[in-house]
Amino acid sequence: MITFSNIYADSFIKSHEYEQLKPSLSIAHEQLHNQTGVGANYLGWLDLPLDLNQDEWEQVQEKANEIKENADVLIVVGIGGSYLGAKAIISALTPTFKRSDLGPEVVFAGQHLDGDYLNDMFEAFQDRSVYVNVISKSGTTTEPAIAFRFIKRWMEERYDKGASKRIIATTDAKKGALRELAETEGYDTFIVPDDVGGRYSVLTSVGLLPIAVAGIDILELLRGAEQAKKQFDVNDLEQNEAYQYAAFRTLAYKKGKTIELLATFHPKLHELSEWWKQLYGESEGKDGKGLFPASVQYTTDLHSLGQYVQEGQRTMIETVLNIRSQTKTLHVPSDATDLDGLNYLSGKSLHDINQKAVQGAMLAHIDGQVPTSLIELDTLDAKHLGALIYFFEKACAMSGYMLGVNPFDQPGVESYKRNMFALLGKPGYELERQTLEKRLWE
Numbered sequence: 001m002i003t004f005s006n007i008y009a010d011s012f013i014k015s016h017e018y019e020q021l022k023p024s025l026s027i028a029h030e031q032l033h034n035q036t037g038v039g040a041n042y043l044g045w046l047d048l049p050l051d052l053n054q055d056e057w058e059q060v061q062e063k064a065n066e067i068k069e070n071a072d073v074l075i076v077v078g079i080g081g082s083y084l085g086a087k088a089i090i091s092a093l094t095p096t097f098k099r100s101d102l103g104p105e106v107v108f109a110g111q112h113l114d115g116d117y118l119n120d121m122f123e124a125f126q127d128r129s130v131y132v133n134v135i136s137k138s139g140t141t142t143e144p145a146i147a148f149r150f151i152k153r154w155m156e157e158r159y160d161k162g163a164s165k166r167i168i169a170t171t172d173a174k175k176g177a178l179r180e181l182a183e184t185e186g187y188d189t190f191i192v193p194d195d196v197g198g199r200y201s202v203l204t205s206v207g208l209l210p211i212a213v214a215g216i217d218i219l220e221l222l223r224g225a226e227q228a229k230k231q232f233d234v235n236d237l238e239q240n241e242a243y244q245y246a247a248f249r250t251l252a253y254k255k256g257k258t259i260e261l262l263a264t265f266h267p268k269l270h271e272l273s274e275w276w277k278q279l280y281g282e283s284e285g286k287d288g289k290g291l292f293p294a295s296v297q298y299t300t301d302l303h304s305l306g307q308y309v310q311e312g313q314r315t316m317i318e319t320v321l322n323i324r325s326q327t328k329t330l331h332v333p334s335d336a337t338d339l340d341g342l343n344y345l346s347g348k349s350l351h352d353i354n355q356k357a358v359q360g361a362m363l364a365h366i367d368g369q370v371p372t373s374l375i376e377l378d379t380l381d382a383k384h385l386g387a388l389i390y391f392f393e394k395a396c397a398m399s400g401y402m403l404g405v406n407p408f409d410q411p412g413v414e415s416y417k418r419n420m421f422a423l424l425g426k427p428g429y430e431l432e433r434q435t436l437e438k439r440l441w442e
């Protein structure tokens with residue numbers, strides 16, 4: 001279902017190096033599965049594919065059905081792990097150009113602080129039936145909290161007391177500002193489990209509700225993850241392709257590479273790259289360590305960043321994420337005049353042409369001394385994406401442990417927040433405000 005190959009990088013990383021990494025991999029595996037490593041309170045994601053009970057799944061699906069019946073639009077309010085997973089799966093599995101007969105459109109808010117975006121949204125959806133899913137595990141994240149204040153007011157102006165029936169909160173089971181607000185307002189709620197961090201939460205109701213509203217089969221997604229769990233929980237480098245990926249990137253880092261580029265050739269995977277960047281960036285980028293996770297979307301970016309990848313500083317590795325087969329594809333028509341010189345491609349599918357671009361780019365980048373690996377899905381569907389989520393999460397946790405960091409915290413994210421609160425004049429930040437303002441230019 002999912003395969004990983006590092007054969008294209010074997011001149012850069014030799015087989016004895018993988019051999020020598022095996023003890024570290026085994027230790028990381030034991031730490032994860034025996035819950036003896038750092039951050040062991042946040043390992044709930046390891047069992048999500050098996051744990052989601054029938055009741056919970058049915059409640060999510062039932063609420064999704066209600067929204068599908070009554071709404072034209074679902075606004076999902078959240079940032080980071082509270083929206084990236086759902087956005088990734090929905091973009092991958094629904095048509096790029098939305099058709100109104102395909103159920104509610106799922107859109108996102110609260111992922112930045114731009115007022116134009118909210119204004120545009122209110123204008124666009126003024127005459128459409130709207131539901132809102134506000135998602136915040138902590139309940140205190142500034143961007144979604146501010147966006148939700150605006151959206152809540154707008155919903156109340158439109159639906160009066162009926163607004164509370166159209167707003168669903170996904171948050172902590174017991175504590176936090178959003179939990180309190182939801183209880184006061186009488187919103188329906190879903191729970192973010194205590195032991196699952198935001199960036200590992202796509203297979204909880206955080207991701208599953210918006211994904212189900214978009215018409216995607218969430219059971220298939222979970223089945224895919226369950227199958228992946230069997231495959232990627234095996235403590236054996238030869239058998240476990242998630243561990244091979246973790247080993248590849250770990251060894252590349254040890255040999256001085258500082259950037260990992262995730263390259264896709266399918267625009268529908270663009271948002272999945274965004275999800276991947278948060279997963280790896282927040283999990284590994286700490287204590288002065290970690291590969292910087294960046295992404296490119298080919299072939300588009302072969303005409304911009306491709307130049308750098310081919311000939312710029314040799315600091316990166318590339319991980320190509322490819323889809324082997326496409327069910328619906330177009331075939332190049334033949335043309336009597338052949339003025340564009342493309343008749344040599346007549347009858348070929350666009351997918352096959354894209355695959356030649358994958359091969360051509362990989363070989364070129366290998367020649368350009370970029371160690372390149374390949375992750376492949378047989379096809380793009382809910383089951384494969386469920387498996388891919390588990391593959392990346394498992395490889396990320398393993399890489400983090402081998403790197404010697406806590407892959408489940410994100411202390412660095414707090415620094416900008418403290419400064420922003422101080423500069424905004426939040427009570428309690430008076431001293432910091434003075435110091436910061438002195439440092440600012442007039």
Ligand SMILES: O=P(O)(O)OC[C@H]1O[C@](O)(CO)[C@@H](O)[C@@H]1O
Pocket residue numbers: 079080081082135136137138139140141144198199282410413
């Ligand atoms: O769901 P919350 O608590 O609003 O957090 C959203 C995101 O913010 C972060 O905590 C970083 O600020 C991420 O780790 C998380 O995914």
